[in-house]
Structures are given as C-alpha cells and as structure tokens.
Amino acid sequence: MELKKYTEQEVLAGILGNSSKTLQYVYKEAFPGVRKYIMSNSGNDEDAKDIFQESIIITYKKLKNNNLVLTCSLKVYLFSVCRLLWLKQLENQRKGIQEVNVGEFVLNVGEDVLDIRDQNERYELYRAHFDLLKEDCKKVLRMFLDKIPLKEIAKQMGFTEQYAKKRKFQCKETLVKSIQNDNDYKEML
Amino acid sequence: MDYKETIEMYLNGELKGEALKSFLDHLDNDAFYMKEFTIRKEIEDALTETDVIDLKNNLEKIHLSFGDTKSRKISKFEFNTSSFRWLLVAATLTLVLVSSAILFYINNESYSSGELYSMYYKPYDSYGGVRSGKINTDDIFINAQIKYDKNDFENALILFQQILDIDKTSIASYFYAGVCYIETQEFEKASESFQFIINHNDNLFVEQAEWYLALSYLNSNQKEIARKHFEAIANSQSYYKEKATEILEQL
Missing domain, CATH: 1.10.1740 (Rna Polymerase Sigma Factor; Chain: A)
Incomplete structure (x- = not known):
C-alpha cells in the first residue's frame, strides 16, 4: 500500500x-x-x-x-x-x-493466486451444498468437525455410537455426491 | 472395507501402522483414489475455515458502510448469496455454541482471573514469511516474526527491541513485543507496550492492544482495572467485543 x-x-x-x-x-x-x-x-x-x-x-x-x-x-x-x-x-x-x-x-503476481481463487470457489460451492443437507446431517457433520467426542454426539442425537459414525458417513457421502453431480463443480475441474 | 470408508478413517485419524502405510502408498499411486480423497478433505477444510468466513462477513459489512452497491449482478457466482446466508447462520451458530459452552462452564464453575485469562488468551498470529524489497529493519522484523511463529518469544523479543532501538515509530514491533512480554510473563512491560500503542492512537493496533492490555491486567489479578478495559471494549465496535462481554459476565 x-x-x-x-x-x-x-x-x-x-x-x-x-x-x-x-x-x-x-x-x-x-x-x-x-x-x-x-x-x-x-x-x-x-x-x-x-x-x-x-x-x-x-x-x-x-x-x-x-x-x-x-x-x-x-x-x-x-x-x-x-x-x-x-x-x-x-x-x-x-x-x-x-x-x-x-x-x-x-x-x-504468481499463478498461485489463481489456485487460491479456484480453491475459494470450490469451498463456496461445498458450503452451499452443505447448506442443502437435512438438518440432522448438518448437525452430525458439524459436531464431528468440531471434534465433539463420539459419546457426546451419540447422546445429543439420540443414537448409539456405532450409528452416529454410520450416520456421519452417510451424510458425508450424500454431500460428496451432491457436489460431484453439480455442473458448476464439473466445470471447475 | 470400502475405499470411501478407508479415506474417512484416515481423515478421522483412525488409521495406524500398516493400514496407514498401505493407505498412503495407495494414495500416491492411484489418481482416482487421490481425487476421491481430495474432495473429502477439501469439504472438511471448507467447513472448518471459520477465519475466512469471519473475514468475508467483515468485508461485507465494511463494503456496505463504504459505498453503494446499486447494480447487483446475477451470475454464475449466484450461489455466493445463499452461501453467504449460510455463512451468517454458521457464524451465528458458532458464536451461540461457543458462548453457550462458556456460559455453561461459567454457570457451573467459578473461575479465577488466571483461569479466565487462560480460556481467552492466545498469542496474536504472525506473518513470518512476508518478504519485501526493503532492507534493514524489515529484515530484522521478518526474522523476529519467524522466531515468534516458532514460539521462540524470548529471541523474537530481542529482535523487536532491536528494531525499536533503531525506529521508535514501529508500532507493529511495539505490539508483537507486547505479546512476547506476555508470553515471557513480564506483564508490566507488556502493559507498557500496549499502553504506548493506545496512547499513540493513530495506528491500526489500538483494537488489539486494548484486548491484550485487558488480558494482561486480568492475568496479574488486577480485576478492577481489567474490568474497566473490558467494559470499554464491550461498549465499542471492537472485533473482541463479544469476548469482552463474556468475560465481564464472569468478573
């Protein structure tokens, strides 16, 4: 400046x-x-x-x-x-x-500027798709990402610990598929 | 086991020993596998980069106060709008969760000044790798930042002091020296550094200096002085406003 x-x-x-x-x-x-x-x-x-x-x-x-x-x-x-x-x-x-x-x-300016720009665009897209998930999916994923202990997640969601892990996996897969099917995402690749 | 489950296990830090080695080998040698890994890893990064989300929110606020935004264009970036709504919700939720967690602890346990300080204090981020065309104090500053970044606060402090011996107007050096003093438990000197910045007033570190000064008083158990400083922060538009309000509720 x-x-x-x-x-x-x-x-x-x-x-x-x-x-x-x-x-x-x-x-x-x-x-x-x-x-x-x-x-x-x-x-x-x-x-x-x-x-x-x-x-x-x-x-x-x-x-x-x-x-x-x-x-x-x-x-x-x-x-x-x-x-x-x-x-x-x-x-x-x-x-x-x-x-x-x-x-x-x-x-x-270095080409890495464009790499960061591209990454920011992808991240915005991921967050937009996350927003479209069902509420319980968002909650489970958010708790896992916040590193809340599995026991606490299961308690809060009314799940067994095993099911909490399974549900997290299912929700993540729904999110991944939703993103992979997005035309904007395909254009970004 | 399904490869997707293996990737998730790796991201959760659950792969160990041979399983981990085999996973990393596979990742190096299989482009499809790498692609699947990358999207899963990036999703987690995107959902946890709250610092960038905060920065975007702050920029939006500043833009609104800065000037007009009359001609709004709908484009391929349209998802930004809904995403921004999500960002606001996420930021609010995060704030509520963090506040609730803190209030939960506050309501259930009594904390000393020192404990409160530990809950809220963290050293300010550095930007150790910035190189510029300038020399002399800039070079020393960069070295100081590198040491600061490695938590070598004693040696970083020596370098910040060297800069201040040459250039008494280096506000950034006063500020980082203040944080180094906190880290080396020299709270009185830390207070002096931050107070200098606040008295100077015509600089970009006043907000940060007020926060760290209040924390310094808190840690040296000067509760009443700390309270006055936290009150001033809580009544301002400071970035630390919410945190100061939380501390005041406990003091």
Whole structure:
C-alpha cells in the first residue's frame, strides 16, 4: 500500500487479525482504483466488490501460509491481483478483452493466486451444498468437525455410537455426491 | 472395507501402522483414489475455515458502510448469496455454541482471573514469511516474526527491541513485543507496550492492544482495572467485543 499513514507491517498484521479498522483503511485506499479499472473494462459495481474482496482473502491466505512475497507496495499488489482475477473472469466468460485504463503500475503476481481463487470457489460451492443437507446431517457433520467426542454426539442425537459414525458417513457421502453431480463443480475441474 | 470408508478413517485419524502405510502408498499411486480423497478433505477444510468466513462477513459489512452497491449482478457466482446466508447462520451458530459452552462452564464453575485469562488468551498470529524489497529493519522484523511463529518469544523479543532501538515509530514491533512480554510473563512491560500503542492512537493496533492490555491486567489479578478495559471494549465496535462481554459476565 502507498502508505500515507500506516506502515505496511501494521496493515499486513491487521489483515491477518481481521481488524475492521485495517480493512476499512485498505478499502479506502485501494478499492476506488480497482472499481474504476473494472468498471472501465466491462464490469460493474458488484464485480468490483467481488473481485476486490477476493483479492483480500487471497492475500490473507498467503499471509497465513507465510508465502506472500511483496516486491512492491500492498496497494499495487492488490491492484495486480484484482486485474489478474478480472482478466481471467472475462476470459472464462469468453468476453473480448480490450483492456483500457490500467491506470496504475501492475506486476505479475504468481499463478498461485489463481489456485487460491479456484480453491475459494470450490469451498463456496461445498458450503452451499452443505447448506442443502437435512438438518440432522448438518448437525452430525458439524459436531464431528468440531471434534465433539463420539459419546457426546451419540447422546445429543439420540443414537448409539456405532450409528452416529454410520450416520456421519452417510451424510458425508450424500454431500460428496451432491457436489460431484453439480455442473458448476464439473466445470471447475 | 470400502475405499470411501478407508479415506474417512484416515481423515478421522483412525488409521495406524500398516493400514496407514498401505493407505498412503495407495494414495500416491492411484489418481482416482487421490481425487476421491481430495474432495473429502477439501469439504472438511471448507467447513472448518471459520477465519475466512469471519473475514468475508467483515468485508461485507465494511463494503456496505463504504459505498453503494446499486447494480447487483446475477451470475454464475449466484450461489455466493445463499452461501453467504449460510455463512451468517454458521457464524451465528458458532458464536451461540461457543458462548453457550462458556456460559455453561461459567454457570457451573467459578473461575479465577488466571483461569479466565487462560480460556481467552492466545498469542496474536504472525506473518513470518512476508518478504519485501526493503532492507534493514524489515529484515530484522521478518526474522523476529519467524522466531515468534516458532514460539521462540524470548529471541523474537530481542529482535523487536532491536528494531525499536533503531525506529521508535514501529508500532507493529511495539505490539508483537507486547505479546512476547506476555508470553515471557513480564506483564508490566507488556502493559507498557500496549499502553504506548493506545496512547499513540493513530495506528491500526489500538483494537488489539486494548484486548491484550485487558488480558494482561486480568492475568496479574488486577480485576478492577481489567474490568474497566473490558467494559470499554464491550461498549465499542471492537472485533473482541463479544469476548469482552463474556468475560465481564464472569468478573
């Protein structure tokens, strides 16, 4: 970020800590440029919002995994990630690309940005399918994922421990099949 | 045994010894098996990445307060909307569950300041691997973060102090040094670091510093001072608002 006020260290640590004040600052500093670019290149406000938020989530994941390499300001980095994501989205929608108004310095960000974007899309899809499961399935799976002891799960659900495990397996299989049959998922592969 | 059951057993940590070795060999050499494993593993990751869900929720809130969202587009990303609804429900449910669990314990057992502190304290995350084009204090900061990340708080502290000797304005170093002081049980020095950040005020660590300062007072059994700080947090829009409210109910 072309820091007018705060250090890059502060901003990065703030993103990592999901600090509202930091995110508001990042929004204020970096979003207008991204919005202007996307709206000048076949996009609208909603596209700009989706792409910008995705760039922050990607940055967060890279920070968390200790593999963010910054060779420029964070503002330029975010803009470059947004540009790459938007160009790929236009390409996927088979819209012609006659890029205008880049307006800011951009750099090549690693291909892993797209890998993280793809993973985020899959995860959103998985969560949407989870939401469609029967309530008891969601409850059983949630309890297993929260590492609640099997005995407690069985008690809460009114199952035997053996049946609780079996039910968890059945629910997971329902979820896997539902995702595998989804056309969006097939397109993602 | 069905291969799907074997994969689930592995994900549950139930495969041991030869069964585990055989599973891992199979995984390495069978693309179909790997594909089946990957989707099952990813589903679990997707449903447990609550930090990312929290971040998305926070970004949505900030976007609404930031500007207009007039032209809404329906696209292949439409599932985001229903998913977001789920995310909100999930986040709320998680909050209710966690709060209920804490309240359950609170109502059934009495906790000391130290015990309450242990329930709520965890060191702030680091971002040790960030490299930039800058040198000098940035390099020291990166090394400090790497040590911090490995829970080597004593040596991380030495490096954060080195930075502060060179650059008295490094708020991030004050903050991480404060957490290191907590970890090395030097609560008075921790309080000084956090208080400096709060008094400075024009930085991005005030919210975090207020939380860790209150916890420092809690751990040194200065209940009344801790209470005042938790009250201020609970009455603000801080990220730590709910946690501060929970602690106040017990203090």
